[in-house]
Amino acid sequence: MTARRAEVLSGRAVADAVADRLLARIGELPFTPRLVFVRVGEDPASVYYVRSKQRFAKRVGVDAETMVLPEDVDQATLMRTIAELNADDRTDAVLVQLPLPGHLDAGPVLEAIDPAKDVDGFHPINVGRLWSGGPALAPCTPLGLLAILDHHGLDVHGRHVVIVGRSHMVGKPAAALFLSRHATVTVAHSRTRDLGSVVRAGDVVVAAVGRAGLIDASMVKPGAIVLDVGMTRVGDRIVGDVADDVWGVAGHMTPMPGGTGLVTVAMVLQNTLTAAERRRG
Amino acid sequence: MTARRAEVLSGRAVADAVADRLLARIGELPFTPRLVFVRVGEDPASVYYVRSKQRFAKRVGVDAETMVLPEDVDQATLMRTIAELNADDRTDAVLVQLPLPGHLDAGPVLEAIDPAKDVDGFHPINVGRLWSGGPALAPCTPLGLLAILDHHGLDVHGRHVVIVGRSHMVGKPAAALFLSRHATVTVAHSRTRDLGSVVRAGDVVVAAVGRAGLIDASMVKPGAIVLDVGMTRVGDRIVGDVADDVWGVAGHMTPMPGGTGLVTVAMVLQNTLTAAERRRG
Numbered sequence: 001m002t003a004r005r006a007e008v009l010s011g012r013a014v015a016d017a018v019a020d021r022l023l024a025r026i027g028e029l030p031f032t033p034r035l036v037f038v039r040v041g042e043d044p045a046s047v048y049y050v051r052s053k054q055r056f057a058k059r060v061g062v063d064a065e066t067m068v069l070p071e072d073v074d075q076a077t078l079m080r081t082i083a084e085l086n087a088d089d090r091t092d093a094v095l096v097q098l099p100l101p102g103h104l105d106a107g108p109v110l111e112a113i114d115p116a117k118d119v120d121g122f123h124p125i126n127v128g129r130l131w132s133g134g135p136a137l138a139p140c141t142p143l144g145l146l147a148i149l150d151h152h153g154l155d156v157h158g159r160h161v162v163i164v165g166r167s168h169m170v171g172k173p174a175a176a177l178f179l180s181r182h183a184t185v186t187v188a189h190s191r192t193r194d195l196g197s198v199v200r201a202g203d204v205v206v207a208a209v210g211r212a213g214l215i216d217a218s219m220v221k222p223g224a225i226v227l228d229v230g231m232t233r234v235g236d237r238i239v240g241d242v243a244d245d246v247w248g249v250a251g252h253m254t255p256m257p258g259g260t261g262l263v264t265v266a267m268v269l270q271n272t273l274t275a276a277e278r279r280r281g
Numbered sequence: 282m283t284a285r286r287a288e289v290l291s292g293r294a295v296a297d298a299v300a301d302r303l304l305a306r307i308g309e310l311p312f313t314p315r316l317v318f319v320r321v322g323e324d325p326a327s328v329y330y331v332r333s334k335q336r337f338a339k340r341v342g343v344d345a346e347t348m349v350l351p352e353d354v355d356q357a358t359l360m361r362t363i364a365e366l367n368a369d370d371r372t373d374a375v376l377v378q379l380p381l382p383g384h385l386d387a388g389p390v391l392e393a394i395d396p397a398k399d400v401d402g403f404h405p406i407n408v409g410r411l412w413s414g415g416p417a418l419a420p421c422t423p424l425g426l427l428a429i430l431d432h433h434g435l436d437v438h439g440r441h442v443v444i445v446g447r448s449h450m451v452g453k454p455a456a457a458l459f460l461s462r463h464a465t466v467t468v469a470h471s472r473t474r475d476l477g478s479v480v481r482a483g484d485v486v487v488a489a490v491g492r493a494g495l496i497d498a499s500m501v502k503p504g505a506i507v508l509d510v511g512m513t514r515v516g517d518r519i520v521g522d523v524a525d526d527v528w529g530v531a532g533h534m535t536p537m538p539g540g541t542g543l544v545t546v547a548m549v550l551q552n553t554l555t556a557a558e559r560r561r562g
Contacts, residue, residue: 107415122413123409124405124406124409124410124413124415125405125406125409126409127408127409127410127412127413128404128405128406128407128408128409128410128412129405129408129409131408131409131412131449131453132403132405132408132449133449134388134405157472158472158473158474159474160473160474160479166460168412168413168414172412172457172460175456175468176453179447179453179468179470182470182472183472184467184468184469184470184472184473184474184479185467185468186465186466186467186468187456187460187465187466187467188465189460189463189465191438191439191463191464191465192439192441192465193439193440193441193465198441198465198482201479201482
């Protein structure tokens with residue numbers, strides 16, 4: 001067991017603080033924001049994630065409902081469901097839980113959600129505004145990384161942030177958000193040569209690949225801030241992309257579990273409030 | 282004068298090759314693609330750029346027209362002009378030359394152009410698709426950087442590309458395109474600490490800031506590929522972001538003038554062909 005030199009960046013503490021803030025703000029609204037989850041089938045991970053978000057919604061005073069469509073639903077029915085939610089004036093936010101079953105095409109589904117209700121921030125218009133500086137809804141996991149840093153008073157201005165992983169949900173939008181905070185940003189990935197030397201340049205390291213223990217102590221600059229987003233099931237444990245020995249090198253680090261995932265959930269509700277306030281003026 | 286060790290990446294050679302390819306392809310079409318430039322006022326740089334693009338259009342067989350609006354045109358008139366061009370079935374491509382005079386707001390103008398005709402690739406939907414993997418029209422300068430590398434058989438797969446500058450027109454879309462080519466990508470900028478050590482990590486360096494001679498030989502890894510996008514008027518010369526002494530260190534380098542700018546122009550016409558083919562099926 002490596003000595004825990006690094007300070008723990010608790011996701012729970014951040015999620016609790018966000019919950020308190022949202023509860024207070026939502027309590028002052030003249031309406032109750034409404035969030036609808038669309039879940040297709042009974043994939044256990046999807047059931048778990050939607051339930052976590054629904055529980056957090058309840059906690060902060062958002063009216064949340066989960067629509068469950070059968071595993072074999074066809075694309076047209078799913079698209080019609082989204083069109084109805086877009087048209088429903090009472091609904092502020094729509095989140096289609098991914099991944100969808102293999103016979104469904106996620107691209108048109110994500111493009112069908114009204115960008116103003118798209119609290120996952122995956123609609124191309126929101127992606128485009130995120131990169132162009134418009135009023136985007138930004139993806140929740142990267143938003144959560146900023147919330148963790150802000151909560152702990154850690155500033156990335158002028159620092160070098162190395163993001164490992166280039167997914168649409170985490171790596172790429174995280175790059176946009178860290179650039180907007182004036183960090184120097186590197187995006188590394190599976191094709192990167194000499195990943196160790198690239199990651200060692202990072203004052204901040206975001207690990208978002210989904211390969212258990214990919215980032216080890218030899219790859220991390222002493223004192224760096226390490227944010228672990230990866231999640232891999234190993235036996236009956238969920239482990240991150242960051243190996244345990246990094247606790248002995250990093251300056252600050254998120255635990256797994258109890259780290260970035262909790263804050264992602266909180267950001268879904270923060271985006272719901274943002275969407276509701278913008279939509280209802 | 283530094284010895285020119287680096288191989289010259291001639292923009293003219295690339296633009297000529299693109300012109301030949303476009304001329305052949307456009308000659309086989311059952312229609313003539315049509316491109317309309319909208320220029321506001323008589324800013325000399327804008328006059329020069331639009332004229333260059335119009336000349337290239339003629340060379341490859343594209344029907345191009347420049348609409349000139351008075352310097353003091355109001356936002357509503359400009360927006361109406363764009364709406365008319367969007368609605369005109371004969372027009373495949375619309376390019377509003379930037380920058381606009383200070384009293385006009387460029388954001389709504391760029392969002393007003395039909396994304397299918399947006400050959401500058403600045404509409405948020407095109408930006409979003411560029412980052413999300415959809416059928417985008419990508420910005421011309423970064424597209425040109427890839428064209429230069431491709432023309433010379435230089436592959437960035439797994440290599441580290443350091444982009445200096447984070448503009449919406451060059452730095453950010455270049456990051457998206459180089460990631461799609463499986464490069465490791467770093468975006469540095471004015472707030473970057475120790476720019477030299479960041480740039481020295483680059484197997485490829487893209488300089489896109491607009492500060493004459495910002496990148497000098499001490500900041501470049503020997504043998505690196507250096508692509509100079511910056512342009513600053515110094516007396517009666519146009520100089521790039523890359524200092525002359527980098528010719529003694531780099532492996533390949535674009536000249537200035539005669540480098541990336543010529544290829545940007547060629548890419549406007551390549552995007553026009555892409556837009557026309559997609560639109561007319």
